Structure formats: structure tokens, C-alpha cells
Amino acid sequence: MAAVLSSPAAPGAAAATTRWQRWRRWALPALGVVVLGLLLSHIHKIDWAGAWHALQKYSPWLLLAVLGLATASHALYGCFDLIGRRHLRHKLSAPRTWTIAVTSYAFNLNLGSLVGGIGMxxxxxxxxxxxxxxxxxxxxxxxxxxxxGYGLLAGGLFAAGAIHPPRQAHIGDGALRALGVAMILLAIGYVVACAVSRRREWVIRGRHLRLPGGRIAAMQLVLSSANWALMGAAMYLLLGQKVPYATTLAVLMAASIVGVITPIPAGLGVLEAVYLALLSGTVRQGALMGAVLAYRALYYLVPLAGGLALYLLLERTLPAQADGAMPPAEAPAG
Known part of the structure; x- marks a missing residue:
């Protein structure tokens, strides 16, 4: 989970990586087909008229508030790269680092992590x-x-029983609670390791991992948790506050992890399928689908327009105003 330094992979690591790539090549697309098939099999049962009616009932002020939360979340995500700037002490300016992170996040949400989160x-x-x-x-x-932050919040919610998995998920309440406890321990263990570990570098699968300092790790935890909390708050408002905030956030986080492991751009259909599976008995289907569609528009599509504008600005200004490369990273701060 620490910063990754490029280095030649050992033979054993290379073999493990090859096996993972082969497995991923067929397993993840297969999972995507299953999720899409599940959604398509129920698409004719979705109350689209009710969803459209729910969208029309939203007040402009509510939509503006949700857009404000979405904007705050995207802005906060941009600070994640500022943490990297502090840890690595590269000389790219803070505003430009933040702008690159925000732009990449908007494309990441809509086009996938390989395009936005990594490629761009x-x-x-x-x-x-x-x-x-x-x-x-x-x-x-x-x-x-x-x-x-995901591990800390989602782990706490799963451990507390904020959601109950459907039967088709093949995971019981007890297993989900145990998973939640494990996620919490991993998140806390990372921060503790960063704070007290004497060994700062590790080699895993031929790559060097260098731990940041304890203060930087604590900053990572706080900013990420706040970001996920803002995302949950946006959906909470769109659901008319009819679902407890903890449950709303837990469902959102469950949908997020399914969307990550399913190779579908923007998780199209995944968010909708998870919400239908977990909340269809709590909220009217029309209102539920209306909230999900409004969330997708305000958190995914509107920021994409802003991300495109920032990308064009960066493409135009970076060649002429690049701050220059930084020599190899110095000792970590924090």
C-alpha cells in the first residue's frame, strides 16, 4: 500500500504475475457478463416511469446541494496526490498536482482506472x-x-451489520462481519506500521514498497474517510433521507467494490444492480432508480465535463510551463 518503485521482477514474481494476468484475462470479463446478465434479466421489471417521475420531483436546491457534495468530494480526492507530493518531495507545484489528480479522477470514474487513474x-x-x-x-x-479510508469505513459498517447481503451473494451475515473486522485491522495496521516500523522498505513480487511516515498515513486515513463520507451523504440526500445514512453508505461502498472488479466503464449497470439487490425492499423501485440515476449524473457525468475542460487546459499549458523533473525521491517526510 506504500509508494511503488519500479524495479526488475524476480523470476518467481514474474511467474506469479503471469498467472494472475491469465486468470484476470478471463475471470473478470466473466464476472462482468454475470453482473450484466443479472441486470438485463430484471431490466423489464424496473419501474422506469417511476424513476423518471422521481427525477422530476427533485427540487433544484436539493440537486444543487448534491452537486456541491460531489464537487467537494472530487476536490478532496485531488488532495490525495498532494499527499504523494509531500511524501516524495517532487517539485511539481501543488496547484498543478491537484489539477492533474482531479482531472484523472473524473476520467477514472467514467472510463475506468486504466484510462483515467493510471494512463491519464x-x-x-x-x-x-x-x-x-x-x-x-x-x-x-x-x-x-x-x-x-474505504477499508476503515466499509469495514466498520460491515462489522456493525449495516447491510444484509442477499441470498444470491453466497455470503452470510457472519462472514460479512468477519470481513469487516479484517478490513478495519488492515487499515489500522497500515497506519501503525507506518508510525513504528523500523524497516521502511519492502520487496514484494520484485517491487520495492516504501512506507510513508505515521503522520502521512494518518492524513491518508482522514482524507479518504472524509471523501467516502461525502459520497454517502450525496446519495443519502437523493434517497430523501428515507434510508439510514450508515446503510446508504454501506450499500454505496458495496457497489463501489463490485464496480472496481467488474471491467465495465463507469460501472454501468453495476451500481443499479447492487442498489436494487440491497434496497429494493426498503425504497420504492422508481424512487430508488431515480436516486441512482441522479447520482450518476451529478457525481460522474457533470464532473467529467469539468475534467475535460481541465484536461484541455493542461494539455495546452504543460509543455510551455512544466515545472521540471525532480531527481530521485528523497527521504520520506512525515
Missing amino acids: RARLYARAGLDEATVAQIVGLSLATNWL
Whole structure:
């Protein structure tokens, strides 16, 4: 979960990586087909008229409030790369680092992590003058930040029984609670390791992982948790506050992890399928689908327009105003 430094992979690590790539090549698309099939099999049962009616009933002020929460979440996500900037001490300016992170996040949500979270980040940072090793570390630390807060919040919600998995999920309440406890321990263990570990570098599968300091790890935990909380608050408002906030956030986090492991851009159909499976007995289907569609529009599509504008601005200004590359990373701060 720490920053990743490029290095040649050992033979055993290379073999393990090859096996993983082969498994992923067929397993993840197969999972995507199953999820889409599940959704399509119920698509004719969805109350689309009710969803459209629910969308029309939203007041402009409510939609504006949700858009504000979405904007705050995207802005907060941009700070994840600022954590990497502090840890690595590269010389790219803070505003430009933040802008690249926000732009990449908007594309990541709509086009997938390979395009937005990794590909676009790598291109923009390279245009800004950073070397590949530094870019890899920035991306690795940002991903770690995002999932660190996820592990703490989702783990707490799962352990507390905030949601009950459907029968077709093949996981019981007890197993979900145990999973939640394990997620909490992993998140806390990471922060403790960063704070007290004397060994700062590890080699896993031929790649070097360097732990940040304890204060940086705590910052990762706080910012990421706040970001996920903002996302849950947006959906909570769209559901008319009819579902407890803890349950709303837990369902959102469950949908998020399914969307990540399913190779479908923007998780199309995944978010809807998970919400229908977990909340269809609590909220009217029309209102539920209306909330999900409004969330997708306000959190995914509207920021994508802003991300596109920022991307064009960066493409135009980076070649002429690049801040220059940074020598190899110094000792971590924090």
C-alpha cells in the first residue's frame, strides 16, 4: 500500500504475475457478463416511469446541494496526490498536482482506472517533467489512500451489520462481519506500521514498497474517510433521507467494490444492480432508480465535463510551463 518503485521482477514474481494476468484475462470479463446478465434479466421489471417521475420531483436546491457534495468530494480526492507530493518531495507545484489528480479522477470514474487513474495520470505527469518511478509512486500512494479510508469505513459498517447481503451473494451475515473486522485491522495496521516500523522498505513480487511516515498515513486515513463520507451523504440526500445514512453508505461502498472488479466503464449497470439487490425492499423501485440515476449524473457525468475542460487546459499549458523533473525521491517526510 506504500509508494511503488519500479524495479526488475524476480523470476518467481514474474511467474506469479503471469498467472494472475491469465486468470484476470478471463475471470473478470466473466464476472462482468454475470453482473450484466443479472441486470438485463430484471431490466423489464424496473419501474422506469417511476424513476423518471422521481427525477422530476427533485427540487433544484436539493440537486444543487448534491452537486456541491460531489464537487467537494472530487476536490478532496485531488488532495490525495498532494499527499504523494509531500511524501516524495517532487517539485511539481501543488496547484498543478491537484489539477492533474482531479482531472484523472473524473476520467477514472467514467472510463475506468486504466484510462483515467493510471494512463491519464502518467501522461500528464510525464508532460510535466516527472520521471516514471516518481509517477508510479504517486499513483501507488493515491490508490493506497483511497482504499485505506474505504477499508476503515466499509469495514466498520460491515462489522456493525449495516447491510444484509442477499441470498444470491453466497455470503452470510457472519462472514460479512468477519470481513469487516479484517478490513478495519488492515487499515489500522497500515497506519501503525507506518508510525513504528523500523524497516521502511519492502520487496514484494520484485517491487520495492516504501512506507510513508505515521503522520502521512494518518492524513491518508482522514482524507479518504472524509471523501467516502461525502459520497454517502450525496446519495443519502437523493434517497430523501428515507434510508439510514450508515446503510446508504454501506450499500454505496458495496457497489463501489463490485464496480472496481467488474471491467465495465463507469460501472454501468453495476451500481443499479447492487442498489436494487440491497434496497429494493426498503425504497420504492422508481424512487430508488431515480436516486441512482441522479447520482450518476451529478457525481460522474457533470464532473467529467469539468475534467475535460481541465484536461484541455493542461494539455495546452504543460509543455510551455512544466515545472521540471525532480531527481530521485528523497527521504520520506512525515
